[in-house]
Amino acid sequence: MANWVLKGLRTGIRTTGYPSRPERAAGVSPGRPHGASLNSIEQADTLVERCPTRAIERQEGGVAVDHRRCVYCLRCQRDGMETVAPWDASYEWATEGLDEAASAKKLQRAFGRSLHIRFLDAGACSACVSEARQLNNPYYNMHRLGLFTTPTPRNADVLLVSGPVSDAMRLPLRKAYEAMPAPKRVVAIGACAIFGGVFGSSFAASGGASQIIPVDVIVPGCPPPPLAILHGLLLVVGRKPPAQPVSRPSDQVMEPA
Amino acid sequence: MVMLERRVEQASFPERLAELWRRKWKGRVGAAFERDGQICRLQCPTKELPELCQWLTCDLRFVLATLIVEEERAGGWLLQYVFYKDSDTPWIYAEVRLSTLSQVIPSLSGLPDGPSFDWHEREAEDLFGLTFEGHPRLGEFVLHEDWPEGVNPMQRGFDAHQHVELRHPDPRWKPPTVVEAPGAFAMPIGPIFSDFAESAHFLLETVGEDVIRTIPRFFYKYRGVEKIGEGQMLDRVLLLAERFSGTSAFAHGLAFCQAVETICGIEVPPRACALRTVFAELERLRHHAAVITGICNSTALAVATAQAALIEEDLLRLTCEAVQHRYLFGLVKPGGLSCDLPEDKCNLLAESTAIIAARLRALHQMLRYSSSFLDRLEEVGIVSTEKAVSYGLVGPIARASGVSRDIRKLLPYAAYNATHFVVPSEQEGDGYARLRVFFHEAEQSAALMRHFLLSVPEGPICGAAVSARADAALAAVEAPQGATFHWLRLNEDGTVARYHITPPSFANWHGFHLAAENFAFQDFPIILASFGLSNAECDR
Incomplete structure (x- = not known):
């Protein structure tokens, strides 16, 4: 007979110290490209040209990176590139929705510390689904922060949306949002839910959750790692400040918070 | 004669x-x-x-x-x-x-x-x-009933970037039920599930506790990948090939690249072949660990779920440490790989996977002696060998039903013909047989990774650059869920004329209803988890 109790005790506590302490374990976040100050215009142009989603833009003194548009093709890093974009190892990426002023105002003090979350997959590639699922594993254990999943939108405070919103999920998404009691918040996770990602807007997909319902918080990444999603949820309850959605040439490269 | x-x-x-x-x-x-x-x-x-x-x-x-x-x-x-x-x-x-x-x-x-x-x-x-x-059931498959009649998106005249006005759902619409028995009713589940799950719909026809049959409905996540890829450059379509199914991104990216390589006659250097095999097995190992987590979770065995989830997250972190991305995005490209694996990373992968394989073995051993767990899996969700053959099931699901077919053996690619391995298979076709196949394959993946990591040939990691020709090719890869086929036709200017993906989940979801017949209601999540299928992969 297997002794699971003993097995569990022997494994010990593995949970991250985040948000009280920064998490520095290797591989918790893929990091992200960062704005760079570059001397030559050619170098900047190469980076801009290599980026398939126009996340990298030329700016005075170098390039800026719009993190919301990055899909992690890593082409600004690899493939015999002489100039690479600096890499920032952070994971606190969540920021206010595209209508920043409105969502910043709305976010203030709507909730206490606890949230009930309804996850909705609106055509995601399943990497976002997998990363959101990790929030329940012992490493991240979101229950300790008062964050719970709920089976029905009628009990939910937060709708966590991933995917570019496929045609067949438009109606379920709208219905789920309407079924939620106010005050309610929508957190869009991943490049697809933010602007459609590699799928864009087409006959089969809407090009992001904000095309259907108002989005309050976005978590960039493709997929965003569990800690970034956690940061998004902590932003909703006002326990963490938002990150900058764009990094400019002059900005400092972030260390894990 | x-x-x-x-x-x-x-x-x-x-x-x-x-x-x-x-x-x-x-x-x-x-x-x-x-x-x-x-x-x-x-x-x-x-x-x-x-x-x-x-x-x-x-x-x-x-x-x-x-x-x-x-x-x-x-x-x-x-x-x-x-x-x-x-x-x-x-x-x-x-x-x-x-x-x-x-x-x-x-x-x-x-x-x-x-x-x-x-x-x-x-x-x-x-x-x-x-x-x-003579087909018994056509229509309302990829495109649901609100899609306008007579509009067929894959036809050449259809513009992929137009907006299609969907029809209002018919309020008189009733689910298509089959069972006629006193007290029978249909219970809908989905497309939004109660946990972190993908979107799909299941109609359970039940007379109370016992479910007579299940009518699944998919393609809620149809993103028209094949259509929006048309007319695009190869490097763009590679992004789609990797990202339509994120949890098996490397396998699908690899299949796409192999099709390009066949068309353009590109030779992949030996080092890239060996490393591609390593990454494909790393993805399989992580995928199977995730399925095992799902199966443990569906039976509510909390400690086992936690143990399997720790293994899964450790593999994600390990992948990220080795190649800068937790799901192996941006790694494979036509001709080879976009980044090399330095020796210290090779050693890290080899050592860590050995430890993880041992942890998986220990978990399997404990599960084998947990009778309450086995009771939930044994003789649940059976798919017979005959049905597995006639439905053309693939991958671990088919192998658990006695069909030991594996593309790595049948049509070797990358470096698979340079090694010997036995394809695990089981006969019973029930949930427990599937769990055993997932465990054996995961351990085997770890062994294959070590085998290739200890003797990676020196040399370049990428062959000649792509010089496109107008031609078509089909590539086959054993993705974590089974055989996937990517067929590609290129134009002379290097754009994609037509792209067709046949993912393993497409074959296996078709056979799902075979396992979900005449069962107790509480077994449904277990049957679902023991298949471990992806909707993103099936729906494209």
Whole structure:
């Protein structure tokens, strides 16, 4: 007979110290490209040209990176590139929705510390689904922060949306949002839910959750790692400040918070 | 006659096939060999199609890989039913040409192996507007009932970036139920599930506790990947190939790149082949760990779930440490890989996977002695060998039902022919058999990774640059869920003319309802978890 109790005790506590302490374990976040100050215009142009989603833009003194548009093709890093974009190892990426002023105002003090979350997959590639699922594993254990999943939108405070919103999920998404009691918040996770990602807007997909319902918080990444999603949820309850959605040439490269 | 038989037996398979064709089909079906006998094309009039396909599947034991539909430049339509067997045998393309869309094609769903054709025909009917005569159930498959009638997105004239006005759902619409019994009712589950799950819909026909049958409905996540890839450059379509199914991104990216490499005649250097094998196995290991987590979770065995989840997260972190991304995005490219794995990372992977394999073994051992857990899995969700064959199931699901078919063995790619391994298989076809296959394959993946990591050949990681030609090719890869087939036609300017993906989940979801018949209601999540399928992969 297997002794699971003993097995569990022997494994010990593995949970991250985040948000009280920064998490520095290797591989918790893929990091992200960062704005760079570059001397030559050619170098900047190469980076801009290599980026398939126009996340990298030329700016005075170098390039800026719009993190919301990055899909992690890593082409600004690899493939015999002489100039690479600096890499920032952070994971606190969540920021206010595209209508920043409105969502910043709305976010203030709507909730206490606890949230009930309804996850909705609106055509995601399943990497976002997998990363959101990790929030329940012992490493991240979101229950300790008062964050719970709920089976029905009628009990939910937060709708966590991933995917570019496929045609067949438009109606379920709208219905789920309407079924939620106010005050309610929508957190869009991943490049697809933010602007459609590699799928864009087409006959089969809407090009992001904000095309259907108002989005309050976005978590960039493709997929965003569990800690970034956690940061998004902590932003909703006002326990963490938002990150900058764009990094400019002059900005400092972030260390894990 | 006996003499002739013997002579035919001794000949190599392409010759043998040519002889068999001469005896049975000459004058009725045209035949031609291509690519040094690797491909055999059989040009077939529509009326001969059922007999030809029955001959291929039942007499010669070929397996359907995919159905490729193409609107030809000169007008008219070309349907290619692609069959495979093993590396000594050519691929068989049974071709049917139609001059107009209104011409009917006989449905093959009534053949002994008919179910394996079934969904391909439904997909072609929905997306292209083809007509299959004698198919029991067409329509409302990829495109749901609110999609306007007569609009077929895969036709050439359809603009992928237009907005299609959906119809209002019919308020009188009732789910299509089959069971007629006193007290019977239909219980809908989905498309939004209670946990972190993908979108799909299941209609359970039940008389209370016992569920009589399950009617699944998919393609809630149809993003039209094949259509939006058309006319795009290769590096763009590679992004789509990797990202339509994020949890098996490397396998699908690899299949796409292999198709490009076949078309352009690019040789992949040995180091890239070995590393591609390593990454493919790393992905399989992580995928199987995730399925095992799901199975433990579905039976509410909390400590086992936590243990398996720790293994899964450790593998994600390890992957990220080695290649800068937790799901292996941006790694594979036509000709090889986009980044090398330095020696310290090779050692890290080899050492860490050895530890993880030991942890998986320990977990498996404990699960084997947890009777409450086994009770939930044994004799639950059975798929028989006959059904697994006729439905053309693939991957671990088929191997748990006694069909030990594996593309890595049958049609070796990357560096798989440089090693020996035994394909794990089980006979029972129940939830427990599937769990055992997932465990064995995961351990085997770890062993294969170590084997290749300890002797990675030196050299470049990428072959010649892509110089596009107007041609088409099909690539086969064993993704974590089973055989996947990517067929690609390129234009001369390097843009994609047509792209067709046949993912393993497409085959396996088709067989899901076989396992979900006559079961107790509380077993549904367990059956679902033991399949471990992806909707993103199926729906594309």
